[in-house]
Amino acid sequence: MNLKAEENPEVYTYEMMEEDIEILQKVFHGMVKAESAGETPDGRRVYHLSIGKKGAGRHILINASIHGREYAASWLVMRQAAQFLKDWEKDETMADDVMIHLVPMVNPDGVSISQMGLEGCRRPETRCLVREIMARECRGQEREYLRRWKANGQGIDLNRNFDAMWEAYEDGVGEPSADHYKGIFPGCAPEAAALIALTDSWPMERTISYHAQGSVIYWNFGQKGELRKKTQEFAGIISRITGYGLDGDYSLLDPAGYKDWAIMKKGIPSLTIEIGRETAPVPQEQFERIWQENRGVWNGMLEYSLPQN
Numbered sequence: 001m002n003l004k005a006e007e008n009p010e011v012y013t014y015e016m017m018e019e020d021i022e023i024l025q026k027v028f029h030g031m032v033k034a035e036s037a038g039e040t041p042d043g044r045r046v047y048h049l050s051i052g053k054k055g056a057g058r059h060i061l062i063n064a065s066i067h068g069r070e071y072a073a074s075w076l077v078m079r080q081a082a083q084f085l086k087d088w089e090k091d092e093t094m095a096d097d098v099m100i101h102l103v104p105m106v107n108p109d110g111v112s113i114s115q116m117g118l119e120g121c122r123r124p125e126t127r128c129l130v131r132e133i134m135a136r137e138c139r140g141q142e143r144e145y146l147r148r149w150k151a152n153g154q155g156i157d158l159n160r161n162f163d164a165m166w167e168a169y170e171d172g173v174g175e176p177s178a179d180h181y182k183g184i185f186p187g188c189a190p191e192a193a194a195l196i197a198l199t200d201s202w203p204m205e206r207t208i209s210y211h212a213q214g215s216v217i218y219w220n221f222g223q224k225g226e227l228r229k230k231t232q233e234f235a236g237i238i239s240r241i242t243g244y245g246l247d248g249d250y251s252l253l254d255p256a257g258y259k260d261w262a263i264m265k266k267g268i269p270s271l272t273i274e275i276g277r278e279t280a281p282v283p284q285e286q287f288e289r290i291w292q293e294n295r296g297v298w299n300g301m302l303e304y305s306l307p308q309n
Contacts, residue, residue, distance in 0.1 A: 001023060001027050001082070002023070003020045003023055003024075003078070003079075003082055004016040004017075004019060004020055005017075005020050005075050005078035005079040005082060006079055006082060008075070008284065008287045008288065008291075009075070009284075010284040011071070011115050012071055012072070012074055012075035012078075013071075013111070013112070013115060014044060014105060014108040014111060014112055017047070017074055017078060017104055017105055018047075020078050020082075021034045021047060021049065021078075021104075022034075024049075024081065024082065024085065027085075028085045028089065031051065031052075031085055031088065031089070032049055032050065032051045032081070032085060033049070033050045034047055034048070034049050034050075035047075035048055035050075036048070037103065037194040037195070037197070037198050038190050038191065038193065038194030038197075039190065040107075040108055040109045040152065040153060040190060040191055041109060041123075041126060041152065041153040041154050041190065042108075042109040042112070042121060042122045042123050042126045042153040043122050043123060044108040044109060044112075044122075045108070046103065046105075046106060046108070046190075046191055046194045046195075047103065047104060047105065048101060048102070048103055048194075048198060049081065049100075049101070049102040049103075049104065050099055050100075050101060051081060051084065051085065051095075051099070051100040051101075051102060052095050052098050052099035052100055053095065053096070053097065053098075053099065056095075056097050056098050056099035057097050058097055058098045058099070058205055059098075059099050059100075059101060059202040059203055059204050059205060060098065060099070060100050060101065060204065060205055060206045060207070060208075060301060060302075061100075061101045061102075061103070061198065061199060061202075061204050061206075061207040061208075062077055062100060062101070062102050062103070062207070062208045062209075062210070062298075063102075063103040063104075063106050063195060063207070063208075063209050063210070063258065064076065064077045064103070064104055064105065064106065064209070064210040064211075065104070065105045065106055065107055065108075065110075065111055065210075066106040066107050066158045066159045066191075066195075066209065066211070066258060067107060067110065067150040067151075067157075067158070067159060067179075067211065067212075067280075068107055068109075068110025068111050068112075068113055068114040068149045068150050068151065068152075069110075069114040069147065069148050069149055069150055069212075069280045069281050070150075070210075070211050070212040070213075070280050070281070070282075071105070071111040071114065071115065071281065072212050072275060072276060072280075072281065072282035072286075072287070072290070073210035073211060073212055073275060074104050074105045074111070075287070076210060076275060076290060076291065076294055077102060077104050077210055078104050079291060080294065080295065080297065080298050081102055081104070083295060083298075084100070084298045084299075087299075094299075094302070095302065098302060099202070100298070101198060101202065101204075103194075103195060103198065106158060106191050106194075106195060107152050107158055107191055109121075109126065109152050109153035110149055110150060110151055110152050110153065110158075113130060113146055113149045113153070114146065114147055114148070114149045114281065117142075117143055117146045117147075118130060118131070118146070121153065123153075126153040129153070129154065129155060129176060130146075130153070130155075132176075133155050133176055133177060133178060134146065134178075137177060137178060145178065146178075147281065148178070148280070148281075149178045149179075150178060150179035151176070151177060151178055151179055151181065152189055152191055154176060154183075154189060155175075155176025155177050155178070155181055156176065156181055156182070156183040156188070156189045156192075157171070157177070157179050157180050157181055157182065157183075158189055158191050158192050158258075159211075159256070159257040159258060160180060160181070160182040160183070160254060160255075160256045160257065161182060161183045161186060161187060161188065161189045161192040161256065162186055162187070162192060162196070162256050162257060162258055162260060162261035163186035163187065163256075163261055163265060164221065164255055164256050164257065164260035164261040164263075164264045164265060165255035165256060165260070165264075166182060166185075166186045166255070166256040168255070169182055169254065169255050169256045171254075180254070182256055186256070192258075195258060196261075199262060199266060199268075204262075204266070204268050205268070205269075206234060206268065206269050206270065206271075206301060206304070207258075207259065207262045207268055207269075207270040207271070208238075208270070208271050208272075208273060208297070208301065209257075209258050209259050209270070209271070209272045209273070210273050210275060211272055211273070211274045211275070212274060212275050212276040212280045212281070212282045213274055213275065213276035213277060213278065213279060213280045213282055214274035214276070214277070215242075215243075215244050215245070215274060215275065215276065215277055215293075216244055216245050216246070216247050216274045217235050217238055217239055217242070217244050217245070217246050217247065217271055217272070217273050217274070218247050218248075218250070218253065218259065218271065218272040218274070219231050219232060219234070219235035219246060219247075219248060219270075219271050219272075220232075220247075220248040220249070220250045221250050221255075221259070221260045221263040221264055222250060222264075223263050223264070227263070227267055227269065230269045231263065231269040231270065231271070232248075233304070234269045234271060234304055235271055237300050237301075237303075237304050238271060238273065238297060238300060238301070240300075241293075241294075241296045241297055241300045242273070242293045242294055242297065243293055244273065244274075244293070257272070258270075259271065259272045273294075273297075275290045275293075275294065276290060
């Protein structure tokens with residue numbers, strides 16, 4: 001099996017991910033199924049991989065790269081998926097009655113813009129909008145500006161497009177932008193709508209959102225009681241595996257993210273895990289360290305998701 005994700009490429013593209021998904025389906029036939037959860041404004045698929053046994057009673061969601069420049073997260077979760085499938089092939093009891101729902105690249109349009117600039121835009125209308133935003137906002141080198149692009153192809157920051165204090169959130173831009181613009185209503189971006197629909201389709205026990213950067217875990221959105229206890233316990237387990245610190249001061253963070261919505265509206269213990277250090281896009285030289293820190297996360301997540309009284 002020759003996966004691009006296992007080669008630690010400097011730039012892990014949407015096309016590389018598609019190739020890897022196809023390989024995983026062929027090699028692990030019956031153990032992984034890929035389908036489209038939705039289509040992006042620039043004509044790409046938001047892939048949903050179901051990894052586990054059909055008819056499983058327990059469901060966990062993992063998503064990555066909701067921000068364009070954070071595409072290292074897609075590389076990581078695809079490598080995690082490959083390792084998990086190899087381990088599961090050796091021990092079929094490992095994922096007994098559990099289905100992992102993986103959305104490895106929530107924002108493929110934003111990823112492509114960050115990686116390839118205007119050449120990453122497939123449709124003329126996307127390229128035109130990105131040019132308009134860049135003309136309004138860019139004060140330096142255009143390539144560096146686009147390299148740090150976070151939004152989708154509509155200029156919506158997908159992690160500000162969820163119904164979790166969305167109305168109260170003042171994004172500071174008020175129009176399509178490279179980051180922070182929250183959109184005209186929660187879930188108006190098709191990628192966010194796809195993630196919402198997927199979460200609503202299954203009784204998710206836990207969710208993890210992989211971002212970059214900071215090597216920190218965010219777990220708090222003001223939840224109380226048993227939900228707070230379970231989320232904090234979950235965060236503690238993942239912290240011990242990764243070595244990442246915990247940050248519970250949500251008052252300093254922008255709201256309306258996926259993790260916030262999953263906690264606030266769905267009552268699901270949910271984490272945001274930030275990989276990498278100092279900058280995004282995350283440099284390739286950090287990849288092996290990130291892999292060693294995160295290779296045990298899926299198994300740890302399953303251990304925590306054992307039946308509880």
